[in-house]
Amino acid sequence: MTVTQLGMPKVFHGTGNIAAEESFTSFAGRELKNEQLRANLGFATHTIRDKRAKVVGELPDWELLRTAGSEIKQDVMARLPELLEQFEKNFTERGGKVHWARDADEANQIALDIIREQQAEEVIKIKSMATQETGLNEYLEENGVSAVETDLAEEIVQLGEDKPSHILVPAIHRNRSEIRDIFLKKMPHIDKDISDNPAELAEASRHHLREKFFRNKVAISGANFGVADSGTLSIVESEGNGRMCLTLPDTLISFMGIEKLVPTFQDLEVFLQLLPRSSTGERMNPYTSMWSGVTPGDGPQNLHVILMDNGRTAALADQVGRQALHCIRCSACMNVCPVYERAGGHAYGSVYPGPIGAILSPLLTGVEAEENNSLPYASSLCGACYEACPVKINIPDVLVHLRGKDVDAKHGKGEEGNKRQAPDQMDAIMGGAKAMFSNSTLLSIAERGLPAGGLAAGRDHKISWLPGLIGGWTKYRDIPEPPKQAFRHWWKKNKKNGPKQRAASDRVDVDALIAKNSGLAEELHRRHAGEAQEEREEAQEQAAELKKEQRREPDMVRREEDLLKGQDDSSNGTTGEGTSSQEGND
Amino acid sequence: MRIALFSTCIVDAMYPRVARATVDILERLGHEVVFPPGQTCCSQMHVNSGYFDDAYSIVKNHVDAFSDWDYDVAVAPSASCVVSLGHQQPMIARHAGDEGTAIAAEDVAGRTFELSKLLIDVLGITDAAEQLGSYFPHKVTFHSSCHGMRIMQLGTRQSDLVRTVEGLEFEELPDLDQCCGFGGTFSFKNADTSGAMTADKVKNIESTGAEMCTGGDVSCLMNIGGALSRKGSDVTTLHFAEILASTKDNPLEVSGPVALTTTTGGK
Ligand code: SF4
Numbered sequence: 001m002t003v004t005q006l007g008m009p010k011v012f013h014g015t016g017n018i019a020a021e022e023s024f025t026s027f028a029g030r031e032l033k034n035e036q037l038r039a040n041l042g043f044a045t046h047t048i049r050d051k052r053a054k055v056v057g058e059l060p061d062w063e064l065l066r067t068a069g070s071e072i073k074q075d076v077m078a079r080l081p082e083l084l085e086q087f088e089k090n091f092t093e094r095g096g097k098v099h100w101a102r103d104a105d106e107a108n109q110i111a112l113d114i115i116r117e118q119q120a121e122e123v124i125k126i127k128s129m130a131t132q133e134t135g136l137n138e139y140l141e142e143n144g145v146s147a148v149e150t151d152l153a154e155e156i157v158q159l160g161e162d163k164p165s166h167i168l169v170p171a172i173h174r175n176r177s178e179i180r181d182i183f184l185k186k187m188p189h190i191d192k193d194i195s196d197n198p199a200e201l202a203e204a205s206r207h208h209l210r211e212k213f214f215r216n217k218v219a220i221s222g223a224n225f226g227v228a229d230s231g232t233l234s235i236v237e238s239e240g241n242g243r244m245c246l247t248l249p250d251t252l253i254s255f256m257g258i259e260k261l262v263p264t265f266q267d268l269e270v271f272l273q274l275l276p277r278s279s280t281g282e283r284m285n286p287y288t289s290m291w292s293g294v295t296p297g298d299g300p301q302n303l304h305v306i307l308m309d310n311g312r313t314a315a316l317a318d319q320v321g322r323q324a325l326h327c328i329r330c331s332a333c334m335n336v337c338p339v340y341e342r343a344g345g346h347a348y349g350s351v352y353p354g355p356i357g358a359i360l361s362p363l364l365t366g367v368e369a370e371e372n373n374s375l376p377y378a379s380s381l382c383g384a385c386y387e388a389c390p391v392k393i394n395i396p397d398v399l400v401h402l403r404g405k406d407v408d409a410k411h412g413k414g415e416e417g418n419k420r421q422a423p424d425q426m427d428a429i430m431g432g433a434k435a436m437f438s439n440s441t442l443l444s445i446a447e448r449g450l451p452a453g454g455l456a457a458g459r460d461h462k463i464s465w466l467p468g469l470i471g472g473w474t475k476y477r478d479i480p481e482p483p484k485q486a487f488r489h490w491w492k493k494n495k496k497n498g499p500k501q502r503a504a505s506d507r508v509d510v511d512a513l514i515a516k517n518s519g520l521a522e523e524l525h526r527r528h529a530g531e532a533q534e535e536r537e538e539a540q541e542q543a544a545e546l547k548k549e550q551r552r553e554p555d556m557v558r559r560e561e562d563l564l565k566g567q568d569d570s571s572n573g574t575t576g577e578g579t580s581s582q583e584g585n586d
Numbered sequence: 587m588r589i590a591l592f593s594t595c596i597v598d599a600m601y602p603r604v605a606r607a608t609v610d611i612l613e614r615l616g617h618e619v620v621f622p623p624g625q626t627c628c629s630q631m632h633v634n635s636g637y638f639d640d641a642y643s644i645v646k647n648h649v650d651a652f653s654d655w656d657y658d659v660a661v662a663p664s665a666s667c668v669v670s671l672g673h674q675q676p677m678i679a680r681h682a683g684d685e686g687t688a689i690a691a692e693d694v695a696g697r698t699f700e701l702s703k704l705l706i707d708v709l710g711i712t713d714a715a716e717q718l719g720s721y722f723p724h725k726v727t728f729h730s731s732c733h734g735m736r737i738m739q740l741g742t743r744q745s746d747l748v749r750t751v752e753g754l755e756f757e758e759l760p761d762l763d764q765c766c767g768f769g770g771t772f773s774f775k776n777a778d779t780s781g782a783m784t785a786d787k788v789k790n791i792e793s794t795g796a797e798m799c800t801g802g803d804v805s806c807l808m809n810i811g812g813a814l815s816r817k818g819s820d821v822t823t824l825h826f827a828e829i830l831a832s833t834k835d836n837p838l839e840v841s842g843p844v845a846l847t848t849t850t851g852g853k
Contacts, residue, residue: 029778038782338765342782378776380769380783381634383736400674403636404681411639426771430632434640437595437627438647447599473774476781477812480600487593487602488623495609497620498588501656508587508658510697510708517710521703524712524746531749532742535758542793543760 011415014311014364016104016134020349023374024358028343037173041341044172048335051281052388059277068270070392073326076261077316083228083261084307090231094293096303104134107308111136111220111253112143114304118251120145120218126235126242127151128222129167129329130255130308132351136220147220148212150241152205159186165345165353168279168331173344176201183208209241219245223256223305224328225271229264232292233305236275236285246289252300258307259316259325271328274390278330311364320401321363326391327356333385333395339378348375355385359398367402368409368418376402440488447486587709588618590657592698594667594804595627601804607831608663608701611718615709624651630670633678635771642682645675649687652694659708660698663827665734666803671695673737700734701827702743702802714830715752721834723753727796728826729787729810731803732765744802748826752834757794761786768809784813791821800826 020027031037056062076083088098101107107130115123123140125131125147137147137158149158156171157164160182164170171179176196183190183201187208194200221242225234233254235242246252262268276285294303316322334340334354345353349371350361358379362372376399385395405414412420423431436443473479485493589612593605609619628648632641648671652660662668672695679688705711714720728748734740749756767773767783774780787810791799797820801807804825811823824838832838 025776025778028776032778032782338767338783339776339779343779376636377772378779380732380765380767380772380780382732382765382769384732384763384765387736400634400636403634404638405636407636407638426635430635430637430640433627434632434637434643437629437632438643440624440626440647440651443595443626473777473812475777476784476816477809478815480808480811480815483600483602485602487598487605488621490602490606491621492623495619495621497623498618500654502588506588507656510587510658513708513710517707520710520712521706521741521743521746524706525742527712528742528746528749532745532758535756536762539758539760539762539794543790 011314011317011366012102012309012311013314013366013369014103014133014309016310018133018311018350018352018361018364018372019369020361020371020375022349022371024343024347024349024378025374027347027349028339028378031344031347032342034344037344038342041172041344044169045335045337045341048169048281052278052332052335055277055281055283058283059273065270065274066390066392069274069328069390070326072262072267072270073391074323076259076263077322077325079263080258080261080316083263084258086228087226087231087261088307090229091233091293091305092231094231096231096293096305099304099306101306101308101310103310104308107134107255107306107310108136108139110306111255112140112145114251114253115140115145115218118218118302120216120251122146122148122212122216123218123220124148124150124212124216124245124249125154125219126221126237126245127154127170128220128255129351130222130257131220132164133257133310134255134308136255148209148216150209150212150245151237152202152239152241155205155209156182159183163346164351166331166334167329167352167354213244213248217249218251218253219249219300221245221252221254223254223260224275225268226256226261226305227263227265227268227292228261230292232265232290234268234288234290236272237287237289238280238282238285240287243287243289246291247299250300251302251304252291253304253306255306255308258309258312259327275328275330278328278332278388278390311366314366315360315363318363318401321359321398323393324356324360324363324398326393327360328391329356330390332388332390333393336384336388337379338382338384339380343378348378350375355379355395355399356393359393359395359402362402362406363398366415367405368415373406373409376400376406444486444488447489587659588620588657589704590652590655590660591619591621592625592628592652592660592662592667593621594662594664596804596808597663600808601825604663604804604825604827607825607827608661610831611705611827612661614718615711617709620655620657622651622655624654626651628667628670628675629678630667630674631770633670633674634769638678638681641674641678642684645678645691646684646687648675649679649690649694652698653690657697659704660694661701661704662698663701663825664803664805665700665731665738665740666805668695668698668700669733669737671698700738700740700802702747703738703740705747705830706743711747712750714747714750716750718830719833720751720830721753722751722829722832722838724798725755725757725796726798726800726829727757727759727791727794728762729759729766729791729799729801729806730762731801731806734802735763740802744826748800748829751829751832754829757796759794759799760790764790766806766810768806770805773809781813784809788813788817788819792819797821799823800829802826 091098099110140147149155153171156179166172180196183204190204223233224236276282294301333356337355340354348357350357352360358375362375365372367373379399381396383396408414409418410421412418436446597604612619629641629644675691676688679691711717728745766787767780772780807823814821828838
């Protein structure tokens with residue numbers, strides 16, 4: 001299955017902050033040595049994970065909602081050109097201006113031109129994955145415009161001259177005293193005696209930002225959804241900073257990936273149920289803003305949207321991979337991912353970390369982009385991401401598919417211009433295994449060598465195909481003692497197969513048996529469910545104890561959660577705990 | 587009933603005792619077991635590593651080996667390999683443009699069951715002590731493999747059967763739904779991340795105080811067992827088929843730190 005076919009226009013891959021500069025493997029190897037980071041991430045992801053599981057469990061129709069979300073997005077991908085034109089027409093008719101950007105540079109350039117028209121030297125921003133993808137802040141900085149992040153966590157990252165490590169909780173790797181130091185250094189009018197109390201820090205941030213909200217004339221946002229049949233854009237958030245940015249300034253520029261469309265206003269019903277529960281584990285997010293064009297005298301009068309491709313068309317052309325474009329950036333997949341939990345977000349290189357990043361980044365850049373070809377391997381294929389994903393993106397299947405494309409690329413197949421690389425160790429192992437697994441006679445001969453102790457040496461070519469017989473395996477594990485005899489040889493010696501074929505009358509009606517026993521598994525499950533539940537609770541308590549012991553400084557990891565709680569409680573009076581900042585903005 | 591055994595490559599070569607235990611259980615129930623001799627591997631290792639072209643000839647080999655024989659159902663003591671038959675083999679055949687093999691693969695996969703599913707859903711076993719005479723007087727915990735749990739939706743079938751073994755003391759494993767870190771070639775391609783996952787799994791296992799950890803996929807058990815052994819732990823791993831095969835007359839012998847051997851020859 002090649003993406004490019006002869007006679008087709010060239011596929012445009014994405015540019016910007018979506019390419020890793022180092023392989024996942026080596027980056028993760030380094031991050032794993034940071035015990036504090038690991039403990040912090042473990043605690044934070046487990047907390048959000050549990051909250052999500054609780055609120056998702058409340059909805060009896062959760063699986064139906066997921067199916068609906070997935071099907072609406074499939075429909076969008078099938079009709080994308082048509083829906084984009086419909087959106088453009090409606091957005092324009094209601095007084096907005098639509099811009100089309102092929103890649104990150106074009107999108108940034110368009111935004112800069114609009115900002116220059118307004119003669120602004122500073123703009124305020126709502127947290128947005130799309131502008132992180134294009135590297136807008138750095139681009140504007142280089143061109144003399146400063147972009148102020150107004151989402152608390154994003155502000156911490158920006159003031160700390162740092163990189164986000166999670167799409168929802170970008171400062172997951174910072175603690176409160178660090179935040180205090182950053183604020184002291186970067187906020188000119190701050191009270192020098194400020195403590196690291198979350199409420200005080202939130203208050204300082206609020207004062208700092210309020211002034212920016214009133215002063216600035218240009219705001220930049222992403223968009224969670226764009227509605228084709230009304231030309232509406234929508235932002236879903238927790239802190240209220242988004243609402244300020246969307247209503248106060250006169251000029252509003254929204255970056256939106258072309259995949260963010262939904263066909264009708266009614267479709268939002270599905271996603272507004274799926275997103276907050278998957279994202280922050282809240283039943284409903286505090287702020288949902290929607291704007292459909294210009295309303296004279298109310299809100300921004302100069303309205304722009306930049307529709308961004310940046311590799312999305314290339315992803316769309318990939319029949320298996322295109323489902324990655326269904327993503328609503330809820331971050332559930334990274335919160336449940338055992339690999340993300342250990343390696344952390346920075347190891348993925350791109351602004352999109354975790355399981356979705358492992359497929360989306362290489363799809364946007366092309367898996368042939370050397371930096372990103374380690375990402376599809378950054379998974380044990382355990383499937384926790386697929387299970388959690390509110391729009392049912394089968395991430396493990398796409399990972400395997402991309403591994404196939406990567407191997408093809410290395411073998412000189414796939415996209416035009418791929419060069420055959422010299423065979424590596426993996427090729428040798430797979431080639432040898434293929435020979436044996438395609439022919440039981442060869443395998444049988446190889447297995448005769450098992451008891452010869454070849455295994456212990458681990459260098460015996462005859463058995464080098466066994467899973468894990470190489471390098472990394474023995475770094476953390478022993479290899480079990482080999483058996484005296486392979487099963488097939490035991491069978492041949494001790495047992496006999498009956499004849500290949502039988503009389504038809506000997507055949508058993510298996511379907512009838514299955515029908516007869518239907519419900520047995522459930523009955524058996526119920527019989528043990530009570531004791532299992534009790535044991536499970538006990539076991540989980542033990543696990544929690546264990547984790548507590550592992551956490552050297554438990555206070556550190558609550559920092560951001562506390563901080564945001566402080567902000568929520570005092571600024572907008574919501575009672576929900578704000579563990580997050582912006583919800584899945586793109 | 588005639589049951590074709592798909593031993594899986596790793597059981598065939600490294601854990602023959604698991605295949606022997608499987609044969610033993612099925613014969614005890616009065617069924618005829620055949621071992622189609624052409625079989626090798628389900629192709630999962632190649633597929634999951636991206637070697638689709640190499641996987642194709644392995645898929646063809648499996649489909650040929652199992653289409654050739656007349657049997658009522660096939661069984662494998664591994665959820666992961668059974669999932670690969672239905673989920674990956676047709677995809678690989680289609681990738682190679684071979685629709686005929688894809689359809690034949692779907693047919694073989696449709697008749698191949700994971701062991702606990704065969705025992706409960708087809709053969710109606712719900713009490714191992716009573717119906718199989720299973721006896722295993724040890725403290726055991728259970729690891730639920732990802733592919734059985736998430737792709738095959740096995741639910742608690744395997745552990746429920748283990749709970750019905752006479753003399754067995756069952757200990758629930760904390761963080762049961764967490765991957766053990768194996769992931770095939772992931773375990774050496776991303777060895778550090780994989781090792782960190784396995785280390786956490788091992789800690790949880792040790793916290794239960796169980797003598798052994800059982801499960802339904804020897805690949806995960808080899809990973810976990812290897813890490814336990816490296817740590818110098820006394821806890822060992824074994825497949826649940828071995829526990830079910832153990833009886834009062836013919837008990838499973840615990841011999842040495844990693845290896846356990848069945849003494850059953852099957853009757
Ligand atoms: S891929 Fe991940 S971030 Fe995207 S919708 Fe699914 S779970 Fe959420």
